[in-house]
Amino acid sequence: MSVRITYATTARVLTQLRRDRRTLAMVFLVAPALLTLFKFIYDRQPLVFDRVGAPMIGLFPLVIMFLITSIAMLRERTTGTLERLMSLPLSKLDILLGYALAFAILATLQAGVTGTIGFVFLGVHATGPAWAVVLLAVMNALLGMALGLFLSAFARTEFQAIQFMPAVLLPQILLGGLLLPRNHMPGAVHVIADALPVTYAWDALTKVTAGDTGTWLWLDIVIVAGSITLALLLGATTLRRRTA
Amino acid sequence: MGNPGSGPVAEGEPIAAITVRDLRVRRGGRLILPGISLSVPRGRVTGLLGPSGSGKTTLLRTIVGVQIVEGGSVEVLGQPAGAAALRRRVAYVTQAPSVYGDLTVAENLRYFARILDAPNSRIEEVIGLVGLTAQTDQVAGTLSGGEFSRVSLAVALLGEPEVLVLDEPTVDVDPILRRDLWRTFYRLADAGATLLVSSHVMDEASRCHELVFMRSGQIIATGAPADLLQRTRSGSLEDAFVALTEAA
Numbered sequence: 433m434s435v436r437i438t439y440a441t442t443a444r445v446l447t448q449l450r451r452d453r454r455t456l457a458m459v460f461l462v463a464p465a466l467l468t469l470f471k472f473i474y475d476r477q478p479l480v481f482d483r484v485g486a487p488m489i490g491l492f493p494l495v496i497m498f499l500i501t502s503i504a505m506l507r508e509r510t511t512g513t514l515e516r517l518m519s520l521p522l523s524k525l526d527i528l529l530g531y532a533l534a535f536a537i538l539a540t541l542q543a544g545v546t547g548t549i550g551f552v553f554l555g556v557h558a559t560g561p562a563w564a565v566v567l568l569a570v571m572n573a574l575l576g577m578a579l580g581l582f583l584s585a586f587a588r589t590e591f592q593a594i595q596f597m598p599a600v601l602l603p604q605i606l607l608g609g610l611l612l613p614r615n616h617m618p619g620a621v622h623v624i625a626d627a628l629p630v631t632y633a634w635d636a637l638t639k640v641t642a643g644d645t646g647t648w649l650w651l652d653i654v655i656v657a658g659s660i661t662l663a664l665l666l667g668a669t670t671l672r673r674r675t676a
Numbered sequence: 677m678g679n680p681g682s683g684p685v686a687e688g689e690p691i692a693a694i695t696v697r698d699l700r701v702r703r704g705g706r707l708i709l710p711g712i713s714l715s716v717p718r719g720r721v722t723g724l725l726g727p728s729g730s731g732k733t734t735l736l737r738t739i740v741g742v743q744i745v746e747g748g749s750v751e752v753l754g755q756p757a758g759a760a761a762l763r764r765r766v767a768y769v770t771q772a773p774s775v776y777g778d779l780t781v782a783e784n785l786r787y788f789a790r791i792l793d794a795p796n797s798r799i800e801e802v803i804g805l806v807g808l809t810a811q812t813d814q815v816a817g818t819l820s821g822g823e824f825s826r827v828s829l830a831v832a833l834l835g836e837p838e839v840l841v842l843d844e845p846t847v848d849v850d851p852i853l854r855r856d857l858w859r860t861f862y863r864l865a866d867a868g869a870t871l872l873v874s875s876h877v878m879d880e881a882s883r884c885h886e887l888v889f890m891r892s893g894q895i896i897a898t899g900a901p902a903d904l905l906q907r908t909r910s911g912s913l914e915d916a917f918v919a920l921t922e923a924a
Contacts, residue, residue, distance in 0.1 A: 440790035448778045451815070512774030515742055516831070520791050521763040674758065676703060676744045 433525045441530020442537075445504070449538065455500070459538065463492035463546040471554045484610060485556035487637035489546045490565045491605065493539040493573035494633065498601055501535065501580030502593040509584065514671065524671045528664055531581065532574055539573030540566065559643025568640060571656055572633050576601075578663035585670030604630035609638065629659035693718040693839055693870035694739055699748035701734050708734045709893050711748065716872055716886075721865050723884030724874040725917065731893040732874040733771060736841050739872065740768040752839060764792065767837035771844050773828035777817030781808055781827050784816055785834065792835040802830040805860050807853050822848035829857075840864065842873045846880065858883050878914040889917055896924045 449456060467488055474481040508514040517527060543566045550556035558565055583600060587593035607625040608614070614625055625631045636652035639645065694716035701709040708731045716722050724732050737743035738750050741758015750757035752766060775784045785799045803809055806826040811819060816827050829845055846854045861871050865885070873884065881887055882901050889897040889904075897904060897920045901913060908919040 436793070437791050440787055444776070444779070444783070444787045447783055448776060451778050511777070512770050512772055513776060515770070516768070516774040517791075519740055519742055519763060519766075519768055520788070521760075522791050674742055674744045 433523050433529075437522045437526040438529045438533065441527055442533040445531055445534035446537065448504075449500075449534070459496055459500075459542055460545050463489075463496070463542060464549040466492070467546060467550050467554060467556070482557050483613075483638070483641070485550060485554070486558040486562075486565050486641040487610075487634060489543060489550050489556065490569040490572055490637040490640075491610075491634065492546060493542055493569045494576040494630065495597065495601060495605075496542065496576070497535045497539060497573040498576035498580040499594065499597055501531065501577045502584045502587070502596060503590055504531075505581050505584035506587055506590055506593045510588075515675070518671065518673045524668045527671065528581070528668060532577060532664075535573055535577045536570050539570045542573075543569030558641045560640035560645055564640045564645075565637065568633070568637050568653075571636075571653070571660075575629060575633060575656055575660050575663070578660045578667060582663050582667040582670060585667075601630070604628045605634075607631065608634035610634065629656060632656050632659075691718045692716060693753060694872065695749075695751045696735070696739070697749045699735070699738060699750060700746045701731075701738060701743060702746050703734060703743075707893070709738075712893070712895050713748075714888060714895055714898070716870060716888075718870050719865055719868050720885040721861050721871045721873060721883070722886040722888060723881050724872060724888045724890060725878065725881050725913075726874075726876065726890030728876050730890045732876075732890055733843055735890070736768070736843050736872065736874060740766055740841050742768075762839075764835060765837055766839040766841065767832035767835060768841045769825075769829050769832045769843060769845055771847075773825040775816055775824070775827045775831060777824070778815065780813050780815050781819075781830075782812045784827055785830060788831045789834055794834045794836075798834060798836075802833045805833055806830045807856060820848075822850070833860075837869065839870045840872070842871065844874055844876070846875070878912070878917065881913040887913075889920055891921055891924070894924070896920050 467485070470485065470488065471481055547562055547566050551562050579600065583596045584593055587596065607621065607628060608631045614622055614631070617625065632652040632655040636649055636656065639649045639652065692715040694714070696712060696714040698711050698713060699709050700707070700711045712735070724735065726732055734743060738745055739752060739757055741762065752762055755762055779787070781803060782799065785803065789796065789799050803812055806829050808823060808826055808830065811823060816824055819827070825845070825848065829842070832840060832842070846857055849857065861873070865871055873880070875881070885900065887899060887901055887904060888895055899907070904913065904916045904920070908916040910916040910919055
């Protein structure tokens, strides 16, 4: 593993993103816009917005980094740059950490912007500290990145890669408790939800929102961190030096 | 034009940089290489000539160690192809350019230079070698097809590799630049590097020190261009290829 190569990879990924102005605009505008939309939808049910507003700020980066990583990695695979990287003196970890660092930086900025707009202008409420929501957002961005990186190995085209969002991520978000708290769901659904990583990402966010920062919050964080590690390890196995 | 036939290695006893033995490769269920053997001399430009679909790219992929192999062995600089120690010593330019289209020429090279730990001065140098100095700060994806593939070639030259494997490097290149690129290839070979260059156009063949003719996954002949002409009593390498194919 090399700090030099990891850092160079981070810089390279950020340069590519910087050059793609439209994507950057989406990254920074879509989340605040959706949050604003939620604010108006639940105008007459402010309690619902109080429950989901802050967690949503922390969950947007999950979706966006998942999509960006899926496409970016798919491009690396289809244009041959990944094969070239794999033939050079670097370790897979350099690529993975390079990407992780780049997306952590982007996620921090995104959650910072969405958080500022949410907490300051939209009256989003969290009993726990706002910075904790931003930190959890960064963690969720890494989860999205790790899942996207792994799943990109199973897509041949960008069309297919994008489908993993509704196929893999959306069910997890719905089961996690965005629409309905999990304890209102039937038992079988509850059991499935308990096996999915986004559930714990959501729980951590709702706990911070409710000001509940005890041991259970840390358990959620440990489970999400474990899921990120597992997904990255699985992702690393899809970065192959030799292919058929 | 350079002078095929010159090189630092003594005539008669070429030291092999690449040794392929009974190589068998299957891709997509099809047996592409049914068991070929080949030796590529050190310090020379060897041309791998053959029609599209003859297995050239598959052979090159096994030599750089990115291809899953069914049987046989490939040794490069005395080590099994793809060995970790070879990653700094062997460079590969794929047919489709493998660089980042959304980065500038300089940004692409800077990234790969960091990976190889090559000095910054080397970046400007290789950009000059492939004739892209005027396009240094242009986003690679906006370059013409030929220019874009030269960015890929520049990346391969960065680390001053001992073995340079090039898959159709001079496609879409204008004649002046093609001549300059070949001069670069000869200079590298004179300095001791081994170059293996594939092409499906025969007019490239005469530029090589050594030739390997390939067809349908088989090696049908090897030798210096002059030898092959003499052996087949042909006026052109194209005719020699046809004669050797019919004899095989």
